[in-house]
Amino acid sequence: MDPQAFATLVLLGSFAIMIFLRFPIAYAVGLSSVFCLMAQGNSLVAVCRLMVNGISSYSLMAVPFFITMGVFMGQGGISDKLIALANACVGWMRGGLAMVNIVASYFFGGISGSAAADTASIGSIMIPMMVDQGYDVDFSTAVTITSSCEGLLVPPSHNMVIFATTAGGISVGSLFLAGYLPGAVLAIALMVGSYIISVKRNYPKGEKFRLINFIKQLGTSIWALLAIVIVVYGVVGGVFTATESAAIAVVYSLFVSVFVYKGLNWKGVWNSLGDCVNTLAIVLILISTSKVFGDCLTKLNVPDMVASAIVGFTDNRIVLILMLDLILLVLGCIMDMAPIILITTPILLPIATGVCGLDPIQYGIMLVLNCGVGLLTPPVGSVLFIGSAVAKRPMEKVVKATLPFYLCMIVALLLVSFVPKISLFIPELLGGYTSTATPVWMPMP
Secondary structure, three states: OOHHHHHHHHHHHHHHHHHHOOOOHHHHHHHHHHHHHHHOOOOOHHHHHHHHHHHOOOHHHHHHHHHHHHHHHHOOOOHHHHHHHHHHHHOOOEOHHHHHHHHHHHHHHHHHOOHHHHHHHHHHHHHHHHHHOOOOHHHHHHHHHHHOOHHHHOOOOHHHHHHHHHHOOOOHHHHHHHOHHHHHHHHHHHHHHHHHHHHHHOOOEOOOOOHHHHHHHHHHHHHHHHHHHHHHHHHHOOOOOHHHHHHHHHHHHHHHHHHHOOOOOHHHHHHHHHHHHHHHHHHHHHHHHHHHHHHHHHHOOHHHHHHHHHHHHOOOHHHHHHHHHHHHHHHHHHOOHHHHHHHHHHHHHHHHHHHOOOOHHHHHHHHHHHHHHHOOOOOOOHHHHHHHHHHOOOHHHHHHHHHHHHHHHHHHHHHHHHOHHHHHHHHHHHOOOOOOOOOOOOOOO
């Protein structure tokens, strides 16, 4: 066998075997890279060098700050404030609490940037509240876990920073701006699905909309919402870098959580920092080992081989974009979000931009939304497990109740995949971004 083909088989084969054996993903990525280098007779000193280089990035310094900000805000007593604001906006509709859940997740996502934190925080309040008002518990859980994926799109999202760093040369500010409309499209799709089910099951309405109530709740929630302004305006306006704005947002979120909303005391702050360290340890070891894995893929020309195989299958751009979505959806069923971004971006981004004619930012939004769907699918759907645990319901029943919402999410995904303006309108309007997207009806570039 050709040495390069043998090394490729060792890299991908050992990785697949370890994933099947349920190794922690960071170990699977790192060990398969070591086996590949050994098969090629290379020095393992390169492993340490590449791992250090993988996390020696100024842009990546924003990731721990955004995670810390999300933990402070998530544990700092803002969930009930955002739920009250969402209730003042949409609680009057049929199935009002389901709509409140979805809109609250949109608000909360702009603070935490984490679907898991959204499910744990919003779900612990909204699921019992919905059940008390006569909503089915599995329906309530399904609404909670699917709407939590809005937080992956609405800035600030540390996964966007990871993608921007992995892709190279992509503006974090433009990515942040790009997430607002896709997040809103996802929210609207879920609200339509919730409304149809609510009408069919005759779920209750809330109180009538009152402007004075909305203004009151907005005044209460404004402290939390200002954190989004600090990050997004600071980055897009050129006042701060993404890392600087994230650091300032951490200080601000600490102040709001401890002194304004008083949801955290200093002991709680210490415990929150412990949670941050646990999360960061997972994220950073994934980034460092994925750097080695990506270097092996590049040297073995795997991205070129995958591109040739996909392009050789069809020259229809619509089919190619659907294939990219399908690949990412399947990977989402067996891998977590960060490793998918780190491993697939060097392989699939050149195909998406060079062959399919997608804009890099549009592809980034596609990637994040695909990974969001993966967080809700067994066997590795972490948000699905968290939702089931919060609601104390068997995972199988929650999955069954989520089926209609999977359809809503797929509709939103297809819109993002085939309508570039959904992702690019705001970056072009406010960020001065110049799109490179090619309309899907034009021939391949």
